[in-house]
Every structure is written in structure tokens, then in C-alpha cells.
Amino acid sequence: MITIVSGLPRSGTSLMMQMLEKGGMETLKDNSRIPDVNNPRGYYEYNKAKSLQKDNTWLKDAEGRCVKIIAPLLCFLPVQYEYNILFMTRNMDEMIQSQTKMLHNMHQQGAALESSVLKKTFQKQTDKVLLLLSNFKNVRLQKFSYNEMINNPTANALLVNQFLKSSLSVNAMASAIDQSLYHERL
Amino acid sequence: MAERPAKRVLLIGWDAADWKIINPLLDAGEMPALESLVNNGVMGNLATLDPPLSPMMWTSIATGMHADKHGIQGFIEPAPQAQGVRPVMTTSRKVKALWNILMQNGLKTHVVGWWPGHPAEPINGIYISNHYQRAYAPIDKPWHLHPGTIHPKEMESVFDQLRIHPAELTGAHIMPFVPELKKIDQEKEKKIEMLGKIIADAATIHNAATYIMENEPWDFMAVYYDAIDHFCHGFINFHPPKMEFVPNDQYELYQGVVNGGYRFHDMMLARLIELAGPDTTIVLVSDHGFHSDHLRPTGIRKIPAGPADQHRSYGVICMKGRNIQKDERIYGATLLDITPTILSLYGLPTGRDMDGHTLVQAFKKPFVPEMIDSWEKVEGDAGMHPVDLQEDPWAAQEAMQQLIALGYIEKPDKNKQKAITKTTNESRFYLARVYMNKSMFQEALPILEKLYKKNPDEIRFGLQLIRCLLELGAPEASQKILDEIKVLAEKNRKKKEKQTDYTPHLDLLQGRIFLEKNRPMQALESLEKAEKMLSSHPGLYLQIGSVYSKLKFWNKAIDTYQKVLSLDPDNAQAHHGLARAYLRQRRYVEAAEEALEAIGLLYHYPHAHFNLGLALLRIKRFERAAEAFEVCLRMAPDMNRARRLLIHLYEKQLNNSEKAEAHRKMLEDSESA
Numbered sequence: 099m100i101t102i103v104s105g106l107p108r109s110g111t112s113l114m115m116q117m118l119e120k121g122g123m124e125t126l127k128d129n130s131r132i133p134d135v136n137n138p139r140g141y142y143e144y145n146k147a148k149s150l151q152k153d154n155t156w157l158k159d160a161e162g163r164c165v166k167i168i169a170p171l172l173c174f175l176p177v178q179y180e181y182n183i184l185f186m187t188r189n190m191d192e193m194i195q196s197q198t199k200m201l202h203n204m205h206q207q208g209a210a211l212e213s214s215v216l217k218k219t220f221q222k223q224t225d226k227v228l229l230l231l232s233n234f235k236n237v238r239l240q241k242f243s244y245n246e247m248i249n250n251p252t253a254n255a256l257l258v259n260q261f262l263k264s265s266l267s268v269n270a271m272a273s274a275i276d277q278s279l280y281h282e283r284l
Numbered sequence: 285m286a287e288r289p290a291k292r293v294l295l296i297g298w299d300a301a302d303w304k305i306i307n308p309l310l311d312a313g314e315m316p317a318l319e320s321l322v323n324n325g326v327m328g329n330l331a332t333l334d335p336p337l338s339p340m341m342w343t344s345i346a347t348g349m350h351a352d353k354h355g356i357q358g359f360i361e362p363a364p365q366a367q368g369v370r371p372v373m374t375t376s377r378k379v380k381a382l383w384n385i386l387m388q389n390g391l392k393t394h395v396v397g398w399w400p401g402h403p404a405e406p407i408n409g410i411y412i413s414n415h416y417q418r419a420y421a422p423i424d425k426p427w428h429l430h431p432g433t434i435h436p437k438e439m440e441s442v443f444d445q446l447r448i449h450p451a452e453l454t455g456a457h458i459m460p461f462v463p464e465l466k467k468i469d470q471e472k473e474k475k476i477e478m479l480g481k482i483i484a485d486a487a488t489i490h491n492a493a494t495y496i497m498e499n500e501p502w503d504f505m506a507v508y509y510d511a512i513d514h515f516c517h518g519f520i521n522f523h524p525p526k527m528e529f530v531p532n533d534q535y536e537l538y539q540g541v542v543n544g545g546y547r548f549h550d551m552m553l554a555r556l557i558e559l560a561g562p563d564t565t566i567v568l569v570s571d572h573g574f575h576s577d578h579l580r581p582t583g584i585r586k587i588p589a590g591p592a593d594q595h596r597s598y599g600v601i602c603m604k605g606r607n608i609q610k611d612e613r614i615y616g617a618t619l620l621d622i623t624p625t626i627l628s629l630y631g632l633p634t635g636r637d638m639d640g641h642t643l644v645q646a647f648k649k650p651f652v653p654e655m656i657d658s659w660e661k662v663e664g665d666a667g668m669h670p671v672d673l674q675e676d677p678w679a680a681q682e683a684m685q686q687l688i689a690l691g692y693i694e695k696p697d698k699n700k701q702k703a704i705t706k707t708t709n710e711s712r713f714y715l716a717r718v719y720m721n722k723s724m725f726q727e728a729l730p731i732l733e734k735l736y737k738k739n740p741d742e743i744r745f746g747l748q749l750i751r752c753l754l755e756l757g758a759p760e761a762s763q764k765i766l767d768e769i770k771v772l773a774e775k776n777r778k779k780k781e782k783q784t785d786y787t788p789h790l791d792l793l794q795g796r797i798f799l800e801k802n803r804p805m806q807a808l809e810s811l812e813k814a815e816k817m818l819s820s821h822p823g824l825y826l827q828i829g830s831v832y833s834k835l836k837f838w839n840k841a842i843d844t845y846q847k848v849l850s851l852d853p854d855n856a857q858a859h860h861g862l863a864r865a866y867l868r869q870r871r872y873v874e875a876a877e878e879a880l881e882a883i884g885l886l887y888h889y890p891h892a893h894f895n896l897g898l899a900l901l902r903i904k905r906f907e908r909a910a911e912a913f914e915v916c917l918r919m920a921p922d923m924n925r926a927r928r929l930l931i932h933l934y935e936k937q938l939n940n941s942e943k944a945e946a947h948r949k950m951l952e953d954s955e956s957a
Contacts, residue, residue: 107690131691149694151365168692170365170684197690206689209682219676219683226672 101164105186108196110244115142121266289607290565290629300513302573317554325604341571348623348638362681384666391503403432407667461544486511515545565605616887856886890920
């Protein structure tokens, strides 16, 4: 079984990875992106996961562990493995605002789209991926709301355990949630 | 209308069909099926749009809208997840096609081969995608249908069997096109292979269409053949009269291919007419024409979609049906008018958001077409793809770029990224041209500025930006860009790069800039320079004509416009130029006639309607003049000069204070804006 944390950038995927790690699950990451002002506690990324569309041979290393994969790439998951996917959602306006801030910090240029169009496009892409995954027999998926998790850390940590049918430390997972890092509150 | 004018409609698309090639064949009795349509119905030119690229055009035909609304912007588009590029798809169309609207109104519809037509749309009849006919494997290898080619899926096995592979053709199939086939070494000469492919593809489409017509009930059927365009792109240079640079032996071998292609289509048309029966209204159209005479370009520019230079501005329209006029010519039709016209044939309203209009002149009984705001707002199953499959590929690509910039997805490899960037640039360029075609210069400007800034080496982007700036009355900004381009063009020339020689185009634009700066003598000098390199170029003489007009040398302007018409008798701009010159010479009747000629060729021409109004006003045909100004203002609501004249007309001549007041209010709003 491979555990996948997914969602769009700035939806709380790093936070969920921290929770799982603190709770006792082994994570697949390579620290290729060091912590910075955007993610002071680290990105919890595995570089090869960013090119899943070209190479999925590394997925064997994710067996029994959790790895972060960005939502649009989930459609490239091969059928030979079984997956538990924790899919992060967040208020779309907050998320886009946070992405814009991150792009600014990185001196990068984002999509040449109006915010409303970008929001609609991201929503559509996410819906499409979720619809596709709902047809995969080897995929179990549960959505987790970033905004909910910030407000109710323990309840959500319990939900994570329930979904994964595991006995990760609920208190440790809940302690990973630091409300002070919630900047783009709308 | 109490009664629906058409029981059912067969819409036939012949890509690139052109009366200039058809007429001699009709005269020789070599296209009897088409002749029966022409003699028993209406025929005319069908003005194309800019850019004249087939997937955009056929989508405009099927929606009645320009590409800025329907969303198909070129031949290719970005594939999802930054996976490179792919041919344009039906999932990218933003609006309903004709068949979707008809299905919503309970009519049984079938579509064969429309472009873009993949994946097949889930309509209530059969939909065959435009990938259906392509033989992508040798005959001895499996040649499966791609997923999404046929709707409904259970019909796949039937249509799979109806395909013809090019390798199934024999010499007997090729010889009607190339009688001296035996003289050709087919190992060395690949033209025959190409010809075989074109014939097999067309026959496959025809098989599918005739199967449906023989075996399925239908109210509407659309079938699209792309073969004439392929015959012409491959063989028009061998078509008589012989072009100087074509070797004699090649001319002798291939001179009959294009005419053969038309005769082949006439045979297929005969069968379609027979199957359709006498109660069906038949509409035959092409998206653009094809230069087949002295206007054939001698070379193809090495730019994306360069072969489109061979396209002529007028395609064909021909309609026959029990409520359609007989043996009449129709004028001023554009390909935007097809969807509204067919909706009217079914007694359905046209959408106010459509850019075209019902061709009322083609109908036996005059009527005012019914309208609704938009068919997009009408709910119910229209046989479109599910919402989760519909996607704006350009927005999706931008969203993907954002994820790449944020570092969450790896950049695509160089080649894919290059292909995506190139495709995106082209589509933006086409969108800017669509806006310019609609006189929406303010919308085109930021797109062209960005394209030119990011791609200063792409001279055509800069040239289009200059044209746009000139339309917006900015000669200084135009001059600055032209100077930059001249430096680059000179550098390219010195490097002897195999690129298009833009020199005459630069001189042409320099002439326009001088004209805009009110320096007509210098303008003339630049244009005369261009003339040395571009003899027999109607566009050049048009500009020389406008310089003479600016100088008020009316006789010289008239001579020049007549020169254009001797080169290209269907040139709407030349007729309009003549109308303006005659107006200034107070030859008002001739001015009105020339303006009408221009409008007959190109209906969506607000300046021509304006000058028609002016000429009619001078000869005291006040009601007709008001009509002309009204049409002008519907097309170009900001033409305040037309509105002022209209107010004057309604107040002083037509005694209609209500309309005068309404226009005065619009004038005030426009001026305050």
C-alpha cells in the first residue's frame, strides 16, 4: 500500500506530510527543496514525484510509506499498486493568494490568467482528477480540508487514522498543526 | 413563419471549393450533380474570415460565431499536463454547434468527419470523428479505430469495415486523375502515394455518410470532405494555365488532378442528392477558396500555416430546397451565416450572440428571422461532452505553468516546452487577427504587443502590431516598431538566412505610416518602391489607390482601383475604394453601385455600408440611406459620423423623432465613454 498526500500547491499538503511523519509514518522525501519562508518546516517533497508522467519506476520505493504527489499528476499512477490518497482541499481564493505570494517570494511568474479564470481552471482540473480516480479500483481517497484541520486538529488527526486504518499517534499528528502558519486567512 | 421551411437539411462541406475552378467544369457539363443544385437553387460567394485556417472556419460555420467566442484557435493546442501539443479537439469548443441546438429541439442529427471532430460528441444520432478516415498503419498491420472515433461506441464494428486503405487502390482509381500514370516511377515520385491517400480518405468519409443515410432515420446530417483542399495544396501549381516555374513534364502529368478531384466530388454529391431525396434542403459550402489563376503564390512562406497563403477569400455556397429560390444568385454571404440560416430552415430562432445572420434573400418568401438571446442559456441534453471533459486548453496550460513555476511539477523537456510555447504564440496571434477582423483593435493590441515583446525576431508579429497600431491611429508608435524590424530584416538579409523576404511588406507599411502622418508624397514613394518587387499584387495597388485618394487625385485613384479589379474582380476593398472616389467626384449613382458591389462580396464591411448610406443620401433615397447607416452601426457601433447622419435623416427627412432621440442618446453615451 502506498500512501499519497495530494492536492494543489498551498492546499496544506506539506502540513499533512508533517502530521503523518510526526504520527509515526515513514515518509518518502529527499529534501531537494530546503525549508524557506514559504514552507518554514520544509516541503516534504520527493523530486522524482514531480515527473511521474515520465517515470513511475520509483513508486516501488514508496511501498509502506507516504509520498507527496501534486493533484494533476495523479492520473499517471500505474495500476499495479494500491493507494490511499489523502486529498487536501482549501478555500480556493486563499490558496491562489498563497500561491501568488509564494511566486512573488520566488521571483517567478505564474499563469497569465485572471484570478477568477485560474480558480475555475484549477477547480475543473481537480474535479476531473477526482472523477477519474473514483473509477480506479486500486485507489481509496478521502478529502481533508485545510481550513477544517486548522480549526479542529485532533478531530482531523482521528479522521486520518480512521481512513488509513492505522494507529498513528493522534496527539503527535495534531501537534503538527501550527495555527500561526495560517497566513492567507480570508 | 407558420410552417417550417425545410423538412430536413443536408449540410455538405467541401473544404477549399472555389467557383473559379468549378465554373469552367460546370460550363463543360463535367459537374452535373452540382449543376442540378445551382439550377434549382441559389448560389454565391461565401466570404471567409481571417485567419483562413480550416478548423477555425469550420467551427465558425457550425456555430455562427467568430473564434474568440467558439474557442478553436488554430490547428493544434496544448495537451493536458504539459504533455506537449495535440490536434484541436471538440472538447475545446466553448459553445454549442448547430447539431447540439438541433438535438435540443428534438431533431435527429448525424455528423461525419467535421473538423475539429474528435472525440465524437454524444449526440442523438451517429457522430464520426475526423480521425476516422486516417490510415495510420500499413495495410498488413492492425488498423484499429482510436477511442472516441465513433459515437455510439456499439457502431464501431460497422464503421470499421467501411474504411478504405490507400493501399487498396489500384491504377484504375488513380488514372482518372493522372491518365499517364504508367509513365511515373512511383518508387521515386511520392505524389501518387499522396494522391491515393487523399482519394481513400474521401471515399471513407463518403462511405460512412451514405451508410448513415441509407440505414438511419435523420432530420439533419452534416458531412465534411477535406479532399479538395488537399488536391489543391498538392497539385494547384500544375493546374492550367501553366505556371512559368513548373517543368513541362510535371505539368503534363499532373495538370488534371485538381479538376479530377472536383469531378470525383461531383460523383459523390450525386449519390448524396439521390439518398437525400427531393424533400431535403441541401446546403453545400466551403470555408475558403483557392487561388488557381495568376494570383497563385509562387512560393509558400516558411511560417506556421504558411500554405494558407494559397487560400482565396471566397468559398462557395449553394442551396436547394422546396422553400429556397430557384436559379438565383445570393450576395454578401459569410460563413458565419450558415448556422443562423439552417436554424431558420427549421423554423428555429437564431442567437443574438451569433455573429452571422440568416440569409433571408435565399428563401422564396421574405420573413424576419426569430431571435433569442443565446442558445447557450437553453438547458437540456444537447449531445455535448460532459462538463468534466470540456476544457479550455489554453487556460489549462497557463494553470499548469503556474504549478511548474511553483516547483511542484517538473518542467517539460525542451522539445515539448518549445512546441507548447510555439503553439501558444500562434494561437494568440490568430486570436489577435480574429479581433482585428472584427475591428476590435483595442482587444488585439495588448496581445500583439506582448507577442512582439517576447518574440522580437518574429517579424510577422511586429508587422501585425504595426497594422493594428495604424488602425488605432498611432503612426509614431508604428514607425518605432517598423524601424526596429527594418534593422532585423537587414541583419537577416546579410546573414542570407532562408527566411521570407519582408522588404516589400516593410515598404508597404512605411507607405501606410506616411499616409497616416499625412505625408502622401512620401507614402507614394514607398509604395512605388514596393511595387517594383510586388508587381500584380492587388494589396499593393489598393494602398496606392488610398494614397491617391488622400492626395485627392480621384481619377488616378479610380484607375488604380480598376487595376486591382482587373487582377482580382472579387476584391471588395477595390469596389469600396471606387465608391469613395466616385462620392468625392459627386458621381453618386456609381458610388452607390460600387458600394453595393463591395457589400455583395463582403457583407460585414461597415465602411462600405456607411459610404452606401452617404451616396443614397445624396441622391435623396432617404429611407434606403437610413437602412445603410443602421446596418453600418450594428456592425460598428462607434462610428459616430454615421450616427450623426442618421439622426439628421430621422429628424429632417423621415420625421421619426423617436428613432432620432434613441440615436442621440447612444451618441451621447458613446462620446462620454
